[in-house]
Amino acid sequence: MKNNTILHFHDFLFEYDIQDGLDDMGFEKPTPIQEQAIPIILEGHDLIGCAQTGTGKTAAFLLPVLNQMVLSPTTNTDTLVIVPTRELALQIYQAFQGFAYYTNITSQVVYGGTDGISFEQEKKALIHGANVIIGTPGRLIAHLNMGNLKLEHLRHLILDEADRMLDMGFIEDILKIIGKAPKNRQTLMFSATMPPKIRTFAAKLLHNPKEISLAVSKPAERVTQGVYMVNDNDKNALAVSILNEKKLPSVIVFTGTKVKAKQLERDLMRAKVDARSIHSDLDQKEREEVLRAFRSRRLPVLVATDVLSRGIDIEDIGMVINFDVPGDAEDYIHRIGRTARAESKGEAYTFVNGDDRRKFKRIEELMDMKVQVMPNPEGIKPLGNEVSQGPKKHGFKGKSAHRGGHNQGGNQNRKPR
Ligand code: AMP
Numbered sequence: 001m002k003n004n005t006i007l008h009f010h011d012f013l014f015e016y017d018i019q020d021g022l023d024d025m026g027f028e029k030p031t032p033i034q035e036q037a038i039p040i041i042l043e044g045h046d047l048i049g050c051a052q053t054g055t056g057k058t059a060a061f062l063l064p065v066l067n068q069m070v071l072s073p074t075t076n077t078d079t080l081v082i083v084p085t086r087e088l089a090l091q092i093y094q095a096f097q098g099f100a101y102y103t104n105i106t107s108q109v110v111y112g113g114t115d116g117i118s119f120e121q122e123k124k125a126l127i128h129g130a131n132v133i134i135g136t137p138g139r140l141i142a143h144l145n146m147g148n149l150k151l152e153h154l155r156h157l158i159l160d161e162a163d164r165m166l167d168m169g170f171i172e173d174i175l176k177i178i179g180k181a182p183k184n185r186q187t188l189m190f191s192a193t194m195p196p197k198i199r200t201f202a203a204k205l206l207h208n209p210k211e212i213s214l215a216v217s218k219p220a221e222r223v224t225q226g227v228y229m230v231n232d233n234d235k236n237a238l239a240v241s242i243l244n245e246k247k248l249p250s251v252i253v254f255t256g257t258k259v260k261a262k263q264l265e266r267d268l269m270r271a272k273v274d275a276r277s278i279h280s281d282l283d284q285k286e287r288e289e290v291l292r293a294f295r296s297r298r299l300p301v302l303v304a305t306d307v308l309s310r311g312i313d314i315e316d317i318g319m320v321i322n323f324d325v326p327g328d329a330e331d332y333i334h335r336i337g338r339t340a341r342a343e344s345k346g347e348a349y350t351f352v353n354g355d356d357r358r359k360f361k362r363i364e365e366l367m368d369m370k371v372q373v374m375p376n377p378e379g380i381k382p383l384g385n386e387v388s389q390g391p392k393k394h395g396f397k398g399k400s401a402h403r404g405g406h407n408q409g410g411n412q413n414r415k416p417r
Pocket of ligand 1: 026027028029030031034052053054055056057058059
């Protein structure tokens with residue numbers, strides 16, 4: 001980014017024990033968000049950061065806070081990180097364990113859905129005043145109500161994926177938790193999107209915050225994008241056709257809701273596609289098992305919703321299918337950014353029904369590019385003219401064979417350029 005003065009983590013002058021942890025983890029050069037956020041947090045400012053997963057935001061907020069704890073140790077709970085999902089909580093906890101490996105700072109992750117034994121373990125750690133607590137709102141409230149969680153000495157409060165938490169209806173819980181924390185704390189809020197409701201929320205909780213925003217990134221050029229114009233009734237068949245044709249080892253299919261995710265899992269299995277869905281009705285063990293199978297490539301196809309996929313770091317996804325057009329443009333970029341990580345190539349296909357054309361058009365505007373319309377495979381009807389929004393006004397330039405109906409044969413194996 002603009003500021004090129006920081007070239008190495010050494011330049012932040014973190015305490016030796018922290019730098020040792022970073023060296024072990026192979027962190028050398030800070031990412032742009034780390035470059036921008038770390039100095040602001042070290043100076044003690046509140047911060048609101050607009051950044052997505054994959055930008056390195058976890059280290060951006062954990063490292064400076066950890067540094068402050070090493071400089072002035074405490075036996076109390078010093079830092080609370082509130083996140084929307086168990087998976088993200090666990091992921092941040094694991095990152096923290098790496099950064100804090102050579103320090104004496106203690107941490108505990110707390111999340112719902114686990115057995116009584118875990119609850120007791122969490123309780124013990126909380127009562128002993130684990131320095132850093134990472135948790136989901138519901139479980140934190142449970143511990144707060146039982147008097148296990150004590151926040152009166154809290155110095156740092158971090159809200160990660162704030163937009164997701166509001167979408168999931170956690171606002172009351174979060175306000176209740178924060179109500180127990182001292183007012184003169186440092187508060188850091190990260191969100192992948194910055195709608196007005198997030199700004200209102202931030203204005204309530206943050207004090208004169210500095211703001212950083214990583215402009216919504218364009219998708220990597222290595223991602224081949226395509227859009228299929230298709231009726232809802234034909235989406236299953238289209239998904240099966242693409243999955244069978246490509247036969248890639250690691251594919252995520254995103255659906256708009258968990259009900260659809262479950263339904264699609266059943267339909268894909270019925271069509272002999274080895275797919276599992278991950279949704280909030282699974283218990284923690286089951287979710288971890290699905291993710292493990294997917295990460296290790298025993299499971300080729302994962303069906304997921306945005307809520308559960310966000311923040312989960314899985315490398316080497318070969319293809320993303322947007323079974324439904326995501327609610328906002330940032331989500332689209334976030335979803336397809338899961339492919340083509342590092343130097344690899346990726347493919348991303350989006351199923352657009354008549355009602356979603358306008359939504360997809362906005363996504364194209366945000367990316368400042370047109371996405372190629374793919375010819376539907378044989379047997380998949382082209383999108384009819386039954387849709388109210390005129391395709392002329394909001395439709396796609398380029399190929400229009402999908403509307404004409406003359407693409408019914410011979411296109412099955414055509415790939416995007
Ligand atoms: P995050 O966006 O925080 O979920 O980070 C995404 C991935 O990038 C994680 O696997 C991190 O371990 C990794 N990462 C973050 N910052 C750096 C860095 N400066 N150098 C190398 N890897 C990093």
